[in-house]
Amino acid sequence: MSLLLSSGRVRRAALPVALCVGLAAVLTACGEDPDKGTNGVGKLTATEIERKAQSAADGASAVRLSGSLVSNGETYKLNMQLKADGGIGSVISKDSTFQLLRIEDELYLKADAGFWSHADNSDDGGGDSASGAPSEADSAVADKLQDKYVKVPEDDPSYKQLSGFTDKNVLLDGILTLHGKLTKGDRDRIGGLRTVKVNGGEGDGGTLDVSLEGVPYPLQLVRAGGAGTVTLSDWGKDFVLEAPAKSETVDYGSRLPKAEDQ
Numbered sequence: 001m002s003l004l005l006s007s008g009r010v011r012r013a014a015l016p017v018a019l020c021v022g023l024a025a026v027l028t029a030c031g032e033d034p035d036k037g038t039n040g041v042g043k044l045t046a047t048e049i050e051r052k053a054q055s056a057a058d059g060a061s062a063v064r065l066s067g068s069l070v071s072n073g074e075t076y077k078l079n080m081q082l083k084a085d086g087g088i089g090s091v092i093s094k095d096s097t098f099q100l101l102r103i104e105d106e107l108y109l110k111a112d113a114g115f116w117s118h119a120d121n122s123d124d125g126g127g128d129s130a131s132g133a134p135s136e137a138d139s140a141v142a143d144k145l146q147d148k149y150v151k152v153p154e155d156d157p158s159y160k161q162l163s164g165f166t167d168k169n170v171l172l173d174g175i176l177t178l179h180g181k182l183t184k185g186d187r188d189r190i191g192g193l194r195t196v197k198v199n200g201g202e203g204d205g206g207t208l209d210v211s212l213e214g215v216p217y218p219l220q221l222v223r224a225g226g227a228g229t230v231t232l233s234d235w236g237k238d239f240v241l242e243a244p245a246k247s248e249t250v251d252y253g254s255r256l257p258k259a260e261d262q
Helices: 002-031 046-059 113-121 136-145 157-164 168-175
Strands: 062-071 074-083 086-092 097-103 106-111 149-152 183-190 193-199 207-211 218-222 229-233
Touching: 046 168, 046 183, 046 193, 046 207, 046 218, 062 168, 074 168, 106 113, 106 157, 113 136, 149 157, 183 207, 193 218
Parallel strands: none
Antiparallel strands: 062 074, 062 229, 074 086, 086 097, 097 106, 106 149, 183 193, 193 207, 207 218, 218 229
16 A cells, blocks of 8 residues: 555656646747747848848937947047937047037037147147147137037038037948848847847958847947947937027137047
8 A cells, every 4th residue: 555655646746747847848949939029130131130220220210329439540439319400419539528519500519628729739830849738829729619619610621520420320321331241140138128139241340239129220339340339229219409508609710720630
């Protein structure tokens, strides 16, 4: 009798174990589909995913772009809000920190005295040639312009470069195109959202993370060769662009100090 009871207990104990194993197998099988509950772009080819992301970006009314970009050996840290009719935000480089505001074609630049002193001294003969310090005239210009919004003339050489930081299409077109043969990479999470990676060609391709949730927006770009990492967020989130008050604005004239050398 004891042997029969013992055998029965073993069979009864084995039953829930078998059920647990079976359920685990079912759950594992369900978990093998990484696209369940997503927008489906993860099933596409790498080229198709890139096109979907570019199309989503083009159709968005606004975006925030933050991170770092390396251009011509210079590293720029950006925090810009962009939309069709302008943008606002800050740009930090090795020597300068400045804010930009563009409304349609009107571009404003706001920086500290150090920025303007550096800009003026970049011209030949500027400043004290022996010490490298700004001259009295340079300091006077810097004092006048520091922490004021300076309207950048459209025919000034710096206008095109500076306005490019505030142009949604220019910035996105420049960073969202991967180079080389595209391949589909791993799944990840950026800002709490599931993503699929699209990798460019080896060496200069970079990696783009595209959202698997909702609209397939590009959420992060890691540029190849350590050329920067940019996060894209607040897609479609509107923001206010308002011209600065006259008391905060200085009209420098037809040409700025050589700010294009920043």
